[in-house]
Amino acid sequence: MIKKWLEIIFDHKVSLRERMFRLVTGISMVALIFILILGRYTGNLFLLAGSLIYMYIVAKISIQKEAINAGATATVILLLVLFPVVFFTGGGIYGGVPEWFVLCFIYISVTLEGRRKPLFFLLCIAETLICYYIAYHYPELLIPTTTAQAYFDSVRSVILAGVLTSVLLLFQNHLYEVENKLTIQQKKEIEELNQAENHFFSSMSHEIRTPINTIIGLNEMILRGDISDDIAENARNIQGASKMLLTLINDILDLSKIKSGKMEIVNTSYETGELFSEIVNMIWIKAREKGLEFRLQVDPSMPSMLCGDEVRIKQVLVNLLNNAVKYTKEGSVTLSVRCERVGVNRVRVWYSVEDTGLGVKKENIPYIFDAFKRVDEKKNRHIEGTGLGLSIVKQLVELMNGEISVNSVYMNGSTFLVTLEQDIMNEKELGTFTLTSRTKVHEGAQYQRTFEAPDAHLLVVDDNEMNLLVVSKLLSDTKIHIDTASSAAECLKLTQYQHYDCILMDHLMPEMDGIECLHALHAQPGGLCQDVPVIALTANAGSDNQQLYRKEGFSGYLAKPISGALLEAAVLSILPKELVHLSEVASQSEIGKDVLIFEQAKRISLMVTTDSVCDLPESLRKEFGIKICPYYICTEQGRFLDNSELMAEELLSHIAEGNEGNSHPPEVEDYEKFFARRLNEAQNVIHITMAKHVSEGYHNAVEAAKSFENVTVIDSGHLSSSMGLSVLYAAYMAEHHASKDEIIKTVKKLRRYISSAFIIDSTHMMCRAGQISRKIQIMCDALLLHPVIVLRKSRMAVGSMEMGSFNHVIKGYIKKVLLHPGAIDRRILFITYAGMDDKSLQYIQELVRQYCPFERVYLQKASSAIACNCGPGSFGLLFMRKNDALITYSDAGK
Structure with a gap:
């Protein structure tokens, strides 16, 4: 029975609460055996037997019925009844009973939950106080005990109570250690599961992108040809479905990265006008196809260049606008942007997306940002999508330390408001930004070659034959000589004998991947392509991968599936200019602005x-x-x-x-x-x-x-x-x-050879800046003293004091500073000043020429930060003293 009891206590499959209840109740039953023996009353033995049976039955029933709190309450009531009986029959404070009152407090603390815990805690305190009060005022109610018996009972109680309490704590610590180990193990398993899930999503993304690349690429070749209207319509439908599938893959990949904490916000400088142009070009045609009016309202005071994660901002706005178009049958979709200064170089930007669509019911608004949940399924069942978009939007906004909110009236449209703070990179205002000036008509546009490069050689490396075919076909009109390699080994073999002007390389290839191949290419003995730009053309998408490719030395990054225009733009940006013949369309457009060509090179x-x-x-x-x-x-x-x-x-x-x-x-x-x-x-x-x-x-x-x-x-x-x-x-x-x-x-x-010596006209500014005390400032004014400030061991010090009018002391200061002209490097002198007129500066220059003429003299106004500490009328002669080693190094740049 005891063995089974111990096995249950250590069985982590049993709830921790039940195990603790079993443990504390068992220890309490052992304690009762010792407590009731203390009483000098024969009836205590009957109480002992009845109490043990009662506690056993209560424990068994409460565990079977999963009513631990009720069973613990019944046990505490029993203890509260028993302790006063034993207290008075065991001699009161002269017996060993008081030490056992602690057990009741421990039992209450460990087993009870909710409001019962403080209630019974107070009852236990009250009972203890009452027992002591009665024993003090009515000692005749106590069964007397001898001094020897009292000492024996007390020491026995202290030892036994200490041992049982220690056993309880040891068991409890052991249980918590086991639980902690299990928690850590489970956490590790969850992390491994998340890693496996992320790997699965990443692999699936890569595997799905590869065939989509073939579909989109070859479908584009069909659209380039002279085809009938029916075939063109079918091809455009294929293109639209492929891009929708690609959007779905990107959403799932982004969601998995956000969940795993691997989504990174990469802040870079970007042009706000370009950002809005790209968003307009992606949305306004979709709105027009549904017969919706697309409106754009941009604050003219918006800075022309900001610092933020342009990719994620664009993703947020495009998701919101796409949603607005999808859920709006008639009316309009409006994008409004306004900004407000919140610091010297910082603005708060509000992006508002408003539509006249279905709107959201009031009770559904709290769930609108939940992943995979689509509100009002009955009305929206005809609308395509997974319900991931808004969940990703909210999490991206929070990752950028922004806020997003929604206002909606059911059947009367919705307004989503995104707030982000960003740094200003260019103070120039954006000015008037209109929709008509930024839209580009795509529909029905025929493919036009952007350049030709018949003398250029390009190598494409990919282990997928269809990818090699797609790239070769998409670039065929550029007349570039294209070679292909289906492995890294074949690439290295070709580059041993052929020079290429550009290389497009896949990342995930068997045996040797693209990164290993790139490093081998750079270190290839006798190789002809060691310095050739290499672009990663891969289905391994994501901003973290962009950083990986930049770090490893790639010149650029393109994610599959790739369009012909983007592929041409990437190759054009890398090829030597002398090999390229631009077409008229390339000359008139901004080719390459959408291509991620790393600046590292x-x-x-x-x-x-x-x-x-x-x-x-x-x-x-x-x-x-x-x-x-x-x-x-x-x-x-x-x-x-x-x-x-x-x-x-x-x-x-x-x-x-x-x-x-x-x-x-x-x-x-x-x-x-x-x-x-x-x-x-x-x-x-x-x-x-x-x-x-x-x-x-x-x-x-x-x-x-x-x-x-x-x-x-x-x-x-x-x-x-x-x-x-x-x-x-x-x-x-x-x-x-x-x-x-x-x-x-x-x-x-x-540091040892630069001369820093400034003479101060008035010490008022230095006093205000805390550089000198008020007393010294008053003394300098009274005695017409002008301190000469020098730098020693990175500290400011007063080198000397010049007395008299400032015009008088200038000559003495210059004479002292230029006292040993033979030791002065005369190539350059700065006369740095604050608040001096031209006449004084001319006088200083004439004195300098008399004592030590310099080859170049710069009259330099002190910066505001320096001027506010030294005050007007101050200046310094700043130059270098001779050092042979230093002079020798820079003679060439004289």
Whole structure:
């Protein structure tokens, strides 16, 4: 019986609640044997026998009837009745009974559920207090016990109660450990099942796309020919059905990716006009075919370029518009877009899709975004679809941190509203965007060749013979010489003896797949196609696969099934221009804008970037391709970008009127976005910042760089144009193909050879910026003191104090800075200033020529972020001191 009882407790197939009830009830029955013996009353033995029988019957019935809570309640009532009896017959607090009151609390905590648990907990507390109260005020009601007997009962109770409680806890811990292991195992099995499901969907997608590619490709060849109207209509129906099947596959694949958490949002810059044009071209013909009016309303203030996941935004809007067209019998479908600024470089965009269709019943609106569920099946049974579209739309919007809502009146149409926040990439407004200016008529359009390339050679690699046939036929009118290879081995054999201008390669091939073949092609000894662009033409669709192909070194990516126009556009974008003869239709259209040709092949190896506080002339920044991350200027009117939205003169005038104005470095998120954009243009980025102890810019940039493997942040140890000198030197080295390590080493070495010394006219701005105390500022004003600020070990320090009128001390400052002209590198000097007139600048230049003439002198206005800290009338002479190793390296670029 005990063995069977233990087997049930450890059987995970039995519910955890039942097992815990069995365990605690069994321990309570053992405890009663010891508790009732404590009473000095013979009747306790009868109580013991009756209680054990009662508890056994209650436990058995409650388990059979699955009424655990009722059985536990009956047992607790028994315990609450027994404990006072034993308490008074066992000598009260002088016996060993009080320790057993704890058992009642444990039983209640483990077995009861719902409102009964706190109720009986309070009853147990009340009973304990009443027993103690009566024993204290009416000791004559207790059966007396000797001191020796009391000590014996107490120690026995403590030990037994401790042992039984420990056994309970050990069993409980064991049960939870077993359950936890089972949970982990089940979670692992679920994950494996999800992986198997995702693999199945991916494989099915690949397997289904391959024959669809053949159907769509060969069907397009039929449409290109001179055929009768009946055959053309049949071919167009085949084309429509194929695309519908392809949409279904894409929806199922997207849903599986979202469920598994593998759907990634890839934010890139895109043109809003192009996005709306593509959506219009996909929807307005469908609306016209149903006799619906398609309206487009776009906010003219919409920025012309934003940063977001263009593919997913398009998918969301097209899904909503397709739904609107499907469920609307007559009337109109309207796409409205408006935006609102929510930050310096950020907008909130509202996309509204409104129709005059069936609408949704009020009770069905909560279920409208559920997968596979179609509301009002009776009225919508004639409408094609799976019910996946809106579910995917909602999940995609949430992945992009947006919101979607629906307003609908049954039989009077619906309005779906999507809200997304995106970064502004180009402030230029989109302007008037009309439907008539953006639509393109497709229906009945005849195929027109976009180019010819009779001298070009193309290799197509695919293990499916029908795919090879489709590509060859679709490109036949371009007169390209096309060779085919049905395996990677055959591809490598052909490229050993024949040069190709472009290669289209499948990914999933037996023995050696497309990625392995690409790597072998690049490393092929004596191969003639090591540097030839290779486009992945594969049924392995998805944004994550796009990233895979980009990373592995493909020049582009095309998903099957592929249209002839898109295939021609892809090949055209890769072929050498001298081999291509464009047709008139190609010259007049924007061929290639829909083709995903990776920019990786066009990215430079290394880019040097910096912050707007580098104070470099725009001409030098453009010459060396130096990209700038702007600091912020904060005033009562808001936050502005340094130099682009608020110039130094405007800021100084604003502060002179008694207003606030201070600088802030870019936040970590700003640097992350900046680095991400730069890595679209370069494989590696070296970012040079202001001295790390002067600004938080360095620390924010370092934190942001942790998100990227190929971004290095360096502390210049300087600020303003002296920091700019480091940037120029690094950019020059990058332009002349120096390695990343060489540049980093040189920039760190330059800290010792760059002269940073600024003289301040008035210390008021420095005081407001917290650089000096109010007392020092008052003393400088009273004694006509002008501090000379220098940079030492990335910290600002006062190098000296000049006394007198500012015009008087300028000469002494210049003389001291240029004291040893023989040690000065005279190739370049920056006179960087804030709020100075032309006459003062001319005077400074004349003094510089007297003491140490330079080959090139730049008069550079300080950025707003620098000017608001030093104030008007301040300037610095910034140059490099001689170092033979550094001079030797850059002599060629003098």
